[in-house]
Amino acid sequence: MTPTLTPRSYLIQGVISGWCFAVGYGIGVLCRLLWGYMELPLPVERSSRVIKRISAAVFLILAATVLWLSAGWQNSIRKLMEMEPLPSAQPLEVCAITLIIFLLLIALARGLSLVSHAIAMRMRHLLPWRVARVIGYALTIVSVWAIANGVLIRYMLHVADASFASFDQYFEADKTPPISPLRSGSAASSVGWEDLGRTGRAFVASGPTASEISALGDGPALEPIRVYIGLAAAETPERRAHLALDELKRTDAFRRSALVVVTPTGTGWIDPAAIDTLEYLCDGDVASVAVQYSYLSSPLSLLMDPEYGKETSQALLRTVYEYWTTLPPETRPKLYLHGLSLGALNSENSFELYEMLGDPIQGALWSGPPFQSGFWRSVMERRNPGSPAWLPQFRSGSFVRFMNQRGDMSQTNQPWGPARIVYLQYASDPVTFFDYRDFYRRPDWLDAPRGPDVSPEFRWYPVVTGLQLAFDMAVATSTPVGYGHVFAPEHYIDAWLVVLERKAWTIGKIARLKQYFVRQRQQ
Structure with a gap:
């Protein structure tokens, strides 16, 4: 209780x-x-x-x-x-x-x-x-585990996969193919509207237009480019990745100032709060590309085939990166990564640093990384002494930094290196801060000072707290926007400004943009 x-x-x-x-x-x-x-x-x-x-x-x-x-x-x-x-x-x-x-x-x-x-x-x-x-x-324990894990759970997952696949093909009455040729699924696109899947159709059919961006930004704006490849578009991750590259070339995405490789969640969903704010901050001069890797929700995807998302994200980034490196550095777009939740985990796994040392990407924004995220966990466990686990500081802060609702960021006065990686995470997010060791060990993030959204009445108890946090993960998206596992547009704005290094936006314009998204949420 x-x-x-x-x-x-x-x-x-x-x-x-x-x-x-x-x-x-x-x-x-x-x-x-x-x-x-x-x-x-x-x-x-x-x-x-x-x-x-x-x-x-x-x-x-x-x-x-x-x-x-x-x-x-x-x-x-x-x-x-x-x-x-x-x-x-x-x-x-x-x-x-x-x-x-x-x-x-x-x-x-x-x-x-x-x-x-x-x-x-x-x-x-x-x-x-x-x-x-x-x-x-x-024998009873071994038999029950073998039956449950080898037969029952797999059967249930296959049933769930078929169900989610059918739901993914559902056509919403209010979603129609985009008119703009800069979107996948349009008449000019080589990818059919029906091959995008439900989440892909929602992604390309939404977002701000050039006129809406211009009206809020007080200046000329471009129409943002959105490329999405659904699971039905091709049989293998490599073929879907090449379809995505063809779409990027067709839309002249490599002539934009920024190109963001997005790894979606398990169902293929992309958080509108992340991409909408990005397009406003870039005045529309940005292209986003994503490839679906599953029909299942994120927890089910981890159970069904945890490596499948990694395989797809690696194929997409490798295909885009190899072409991007052939372009003149002075004219090609800056290349960034983004992912939320399971998307953050797979985006982390999509690249090897040593392969990009000679020509690195410009950065990444990962929000709500799951507790299984290897790179995130290694940074957390090697954080600077004295920095809190819910908002750690890592070395000089020239490569990795952390932000939360308050925009707090470690070493803000320290210079960045060639690449900027920012984690946006809330202290109240159990998807990020759950750990199997919570069953027998008090987590570090309960030490003082606590995160601004963690109850002062929270106490750790062996076994019980582990069970509580496991159930917390199941309802992590039931919190208000800006807490738990639900990320607010205004917090994405602060994070993108750091990753993109957008100096043209004044304090007044940033405040006006944040108010716009707050009003949108309240309507």
Whole structure:
């Protein structure tokens, strides 16, 4: 019931509490089994009844206390995220859901225990009973894991993949092929509208026009270029990457001042807040290119084929980079990378630094990197002593820097090197800050000072906090914009200004652009 990184509804709270209740009960049962296995003496029956009654009384008092405190705990997060406070944590609903989840998990565990007992009974004539019991439990665990991981989960993922693939082909009534020849899927494009997929069609059919950019920027603007290649466009990542290059050449994208290679999320979605703000800041003089690598949501993509996104992102960047290096440096566009969430992870994996040392790209903006991101994690773990884990400083800051809602950035007075890498991350984002070690070790980002959007009431507890954060990841996008895993356009503006080194935008123009996106969000 204690607060973690994201605010929780009574439904999510009940599910988490049910899991924690079952895990705690399971630990107790395991200890009892080990005690009996070692043939240690048990309390006499009368003492056992007294212990149980005292334990039950303590449990009820603790449960009532935390239910009474839970609304205040949740409001400590909601206040930081500018949400309306909860008048009540709906304790009756939470208790009902908790008991349902608890009983279901206990029933499942006892069913498996019966299976292990049956296996042990069949072996008791061949082996000592204590050995047979151990083998029975071991065989049950191994068998269930093998069936679940090798058959059930894969079958469910294939069903999900087929379902998402069908949904990806769904045509929205309000989306029509773009008129501008500078967009994939237009009449001038070699990629058909139907081959872009649902997320690709949404990407090329949206975004600001040259006139809208000009009106807000007080100057002439170009029509932004958007290139997108869906999974249905070609069979292999390499062929889709070459289709993307052909589209870039067709639209004269290499004559723009900036070219951004975007790695989408698992479903192929690209955050409009990131690309719309980019196009305004560049006065339309920018091209964006992306290739879809999956139909599944990001968590399912990681389970189904975690290397598939890496393969596609590498193929796209390699194809674009090899052509880009053949162009005169003084006339070619500056080359950048971008990715959100799983897109950030795969964008990280799309290049090798040593391959680009002779002719490096100009930078990257990665937002909400998942905790599995290798490069991000290596930087975090080697951060400068004394810098917080939620906004670290890395060496001189000439290569990698971090930003959050407040635009805070380490070593702002230090000069940049040839490439600028910026991570945009929120301290309240469980997708970024979850770690398997949270089950047994207190995370560094709970040290003082804490992030501006992390509750002061957040306390770490072994096992429990790990479960809480795992469930937080499932609802990370349910937070208000600017918290959790939902990134605000105004924060992208600050980050892009640093990566692009746009000095032409005055403080007044930047404030006006931010206000424009805030009004858009409130409408």
